[in-house]
Amino acid sequence: MESTHNSIKIRIIKRATYGLGFYLTNDREAAVISGLVVDCEAEKSRLVLPGDRISAVNSIHVEAMTFAQVLAILEKIPAESPVVLLLKGPANCHTRLVTFFGEDGAPHTTRITEPVSSQAQTQTQAQAQTQTVKTDATVKTTIDGKSNGDIAASSTVQSQLMSIGTDLQQRLTRIEDFIQQGAMFRPVARTDSLGFLPALLEQGGTGQINGGGGGGAGVVPSKSSNNFEEDIPPGSPGLHRRTDSQSSLLRSANSRASLRRRSILTAPNSAQIIPSQTGDSTDESFSARDRRSSITTHSAHNHITLGRKSSNLEPSSIMSAGDSQRNNRSPSPTSMSANNKKYVKLKYLVDGKTTMDTLYRQSSQTLNCNPHRCTSSLLNTVRPQNSLARPKEEVLSLAKDFIRQYFESIKRYGTPAHVTRWNDVEAQINETGNYEFKEQELTFAAKSAWRNSQRCIGRIQWTKLQVFDARFINTPRTMFEALLNHIKYATNRGNIRSAITIFKQRTTPETDFRIWNQQIIRYAGYKQEDGSIIGDPASTEFTETCQKLGWKGANGRFDILPIVVSASGQDPELFDIPKEIVLQVMMKHAEYPKFAELDLKWYAVPVVSNMLFDVGGIFFPAVAFSGWYMNTEIARDYVDVSRYNLLEDIANVFNLDTSKISSLWKDQAFLELNKAILYSFQSTNTTIVDHHSASESFMKHLENEQKVRGGCPADWVWIVPPLGGSLLPVFHQEMLDYRLSPCYDYQEEAWRVHVWKKDKSKSSQAPKSKRKFGFREIARAVKFSAKLMSKALARRIRATIIFATETGKSERYAKALFDVFKYGFDVNVISADHYDLTHLEHEALLLIVTSTFGNGDPPDNGKEFAGYLHQLSSPDENFGHRSQLYTRTGRNVGSSLDRQETVNQDNFMESGGPLGNVRFAVFGLGSSSYPHFCAFAHHVDQSLRNLGGECILPIHTGDELNGQDQSFKKWATEVFRVACDDFCLGDDVNMADANAALSQGDSSWTRGRYRLRPVTGGVSDELPAALGQTHNKNVQTYRLKGRRHLQSKESTRQTILVEIEAEEDIPYHPGDHVALFAQNDTASINGLLDRLGIRPSPSPMQVEVLVEKAIGMTVTKTWKRLDRLPLLPLDMLFASILDITTPPSQMLCECLASLALDPTERERLMQLSKNTEQYENWKRFNWPTLLEVLDEFPSVEVDPTLLLVELPLLQPRFYSISSSALTNPKQIDATIGLVAYLTKGGNGPVHNGVCSSYLNKLPLNEKVFCYIRSASTFHLPSKLSMPIYLIGAGTGIAPFRSFWQHFEKMRETKSADKLEVSLIFGCRNSKLDHIYRDEIEALRKNGTIQHFYLALSREHGIPKAYVQSVIPTIAEKLFADISQRGAHIYVCGDVGMAAGVHDAIRDVCLAKGLTEIEAVKLLDHLRSSDRYHEDIFGNYNMASGY
Ligand SMILES: Cc1cc2nc3c(=O)[nH]c(=O)nc-3n(C[C@H](O)[C@H](O)[C@H](O)COP(=O)(O)OP(=O)(O)OC[C@H]3O[C@@H](n4cnc5c(N)ncnc54)[C@H](O)[C@@H]3O)c2cc1C
């Protein structure tokens, strides 16, 4: 017999290369793992063995599927996504996971697979900390303990790499061993293998990760079965323990289970406060007494009242009244001192695993239980204080605790921001007894309240909650409209989404806003004279209230009740819900068509609306929240005696024998009903969760919560569904019930506490006539007002556009996107480096526009954002290194993204992840001439997905070389449409207007919108300040000290050495760049001014934009300065600030077209702006400057403001610094290739590079404006004790000059003894182009450069050679240096050269016997461990001289 404990659930990452890292074989249609790919995810995890059978993939059970289907599922999973696999170990084995503490105190999880008989033995071995994976005779594979241990221990790629030299040979040998054993495979190039990383482990067996730093090694045995209050080992959150032997566990599980079976006759579970469990939270007719009498064994818990321990870290200013109040709370009999380290042990009776809840100590609220009785099975016990105003002291205390929680959540606890916010809140409370939440705080609170809801089984989704902030709403009508919007959003055509709408908070209970409905959508219950009820008996009281307010129902079984709302304590108003927005599901049974004759239906979205949201001392009495249904909830609504009471009718459909109870007809009918409900929802694509999945997901949630916060409040009585009982894991899980804040709580029904302002009896007649509209009128009116309202509400949905840019295009696109999105959203556009990263988790809609720079890197201002994303995904990993993190995903995501539809579909089993509620879309700018096209954008996209974000539109990219503008426009139009759709604004937004904004947005130029004015006072900005302000950089003023030509005059190319001097030391490292600001050449500026008809004038000018503002009915127009440009004379703006040489973009062509007087020219310009192919051909052939375009289209009447608004900024140019601060700290040198080229296929005018020609002509001693840019990825290692290879061609030698100057100085101080430098330099001709020849000669002589290789591409009489041609000639040494001596490689030049060098080194590895994949991996390792450095100049062969 196969052991019941032969499954494990593991989570690993599917990599782009070799996927999950194993091979599958078809074993009688089962997918069985036949081998592992060495050093790939599965092998590295040490949790997968050949012989394992795949039972489930991401919760999809695959055992019943064909092999091909399983393969298809696995293949569909995108690269770099986590995959949860349920694996069945080999037959007759016992498989489980065990976690040990290593000597470092960190948990290590390993797998134990053993024949059933040797289980006890392994248990002992496990405790003795074995890390060997045991297998039975059928699975002979033994993963080498040592080498795997090594791999695990050196989990960072860096440390692996340090040992790669010696390790490589060992690994190769090991691979051979595995091949001989037939278990491991060398990878071959295929994409359908599947792969992993043990990021998070789920338990199918017994072991568990110990999240605490317990320090001790081995499994911690359970001391006793007493599950209460033991001292906690240090580092408490998420403690888990394993208990003693399996057999005793099973015994205890059985006895406990049977105890439950005996004692729990009805598993009560009607009104969960989150609607996956919603039912009848106010259903009084379901007798609490019944429940009490039926449940005798549950909840022997003592509930604990305790003030939260105050942290030592708390700044004194935020440690005031609140704390003393909190800590002075009188303890209950079971309370403990704040410093008491206590936990409650909770057992999972299936395997005896125990966890320790420490979170309960944060509960500061009492339950109604006391040491003598447990009240947890009582229904909605309303706390009297909920209907009262809170005393100020209590508000202070609770507010402070909440503000702490919020700032802890955004990792800003104790920061000045925290102190300031608390001071502000405290002041508000002291003044008014109340305070206002910031939107982010409210969002956090709403999610936390769900997370804290003890009775909700669906909490795994707690981060995925859309919060509609409706605090601005004042009237019943607008409340109603907001609720309609909620229904529309949540329903989402059946793909239901969780949401909450929050109305105004309580100021005094007398002026409360209330929603009178228990659920927004519910069926009426009409009491008949004979006492019977038509419809839903749970609604009779509310139905009567509605009727008194003038509502007339149709006396049907399923009449949707109206919405009744009251604002500011006034009498309520009543509104019908338009039928078309309520999704209802007709009930059918898959096998019994007769079931449909029962004519049952149910609404799809349960929106609980009568609870009180209690947060930070403030009550919100009007909130509506919704999730989705679990089948048993609806089933109970149909069959409970106190509800529709249909059990017998249902049994009759199935011809069940209802004559005797022992026929179990009730159970069977209930089961069939549940099947019908699931079938009906699923077959209409309406979200529903079955109780098994819900139960499993809750177990997962418990596990998550245990890790994250050391426990999870849970009310067993409510969590265990009313069907399935002991078949569900939750049944066997001990739970601890306590109240945390924020929370949703019960309150008295509105109609019971409302103080009527008008005579209630009159109000039942008077307003009726007013509201007697025909259905059509109502529908029309509602549609109209809902339209207006959803606009207003939508504008409350925040959309944040974040851009990261190096040369400004992404920013321009982001602003254009802003112009579109403001038609539907409350939109904000911000540069990535100014964005407050802690807001990320609270965004509703995030749009990212980013370019890629370097060689697959983020632009400078996107680096911090990238780091934050990385930190969020891998909090424990150091994010010191760079590009390969981006390129590794970037290079590969392209293909997998096309297949991404399967990702991020709502999966009940998956927790949201930190960005669970964030919807996002990414647009990437790049150039396809780079190997890592748009790599950073891809990386951001993938990271957001991995963090749980919901991608609303697959990533789009814009290729600089192919219609970037058009791609952007297409994406912008599409993403706006999808976003509107997603937030249900489809009908309410004028798409045409929004799309037109792409061309004529507020920030883009249109005739008459801008004007040019002399600056009042006539004072110009200083140029360095102007540059600094424009580029947001700290611009320095240095002087040009010297300049000399480095190449022979006879050469067709020229390179100059420029020496720049400062008055003080310049802070930089070898390898850094200097960014130099140039000026456009005078002839071009004058030509342009002539064309514009402008005479140069020394007066500074400013551009002004016409801004319209509506105040009431009046629209005012004012001119405002456009702060894009500094205050400078026009000729200076065209000289130093604006780029007048880069060919105009398609967007600018469109503007020019609108100004062309000649129809043919207009037509041509329009074509260029719309037809990307024509545009690209035209651009490539002419490479025209602005002036040349204006010459080509002479009829264009250019308005200077158009150019001032639309031209891109003249960017500074980067140059690798060619000097060392050790040689001269006040000077920087640059090696600059002079750019000059002919256009029109060699027949057009010569174009000179702006910056290079400017520096070539600039008189000595003139000012130079610049700043230093750190190139941390191109720095030298801190210790110079290894071989260093410097590989560059032409001006690519520039940074190496700073290196060798540095080496020379270091050698003088004997700090680089073991350094061995090899310089590989390429140029065309040794006599004409060999720059720095003399210096290199001298360095060779003095031993600074040990090896020098010259590659000449145009040397007379010898074959062409490039730097990459040198590599094979030094293969032996290079490979040994890389693999054994920790060599560093530096490559500098253009993209093509860098790619060539990379490939040449890879070829060396292949020649040395590595497989293709091993060679690539080796190079990847070198990169990620900062031993392979690239400095890429650009995508063209710029004066590189070879
Ligand atoms: C990180 C980094 C470091 C760098 N370090 C150095 C360095 O040390 N030394 C160095 O010389 N340069 C270096 N560069 C390049 C440098 O920044 C400038 O790009 C280069 O000097 C040209 O600038 P420019 O203003 O003279 O030319 P631009 O006016 O910018 O003209 C160059 C542009 O002209 C176009 N162009 C060029 N040739 C042709 C052609 N044949 N046909 C059509 N169009 C063409 C291309 O669009 C190109 O972008 C580096 C670049 C980067 C990004």
Ligand SMILES: Cc1cc2nc3c(=O)[nH]c(=O)nc-3n(C[C@H](O)[C@H](O)[C@H](O)COP(=O)(O)O)c2cc1C
């Ligand atoms: C030095 C340099 C490096 C670049 N590296 C890449 C790259 O690795 N991948 C890519 O797709 N594009 C690369 N590009 C192209 C830019 O991403 C492209 O020009 C983009 O339009 C710039 O947008 P921005 O102005 O918002 O920065 C590079 C451009 C330069 C000048």
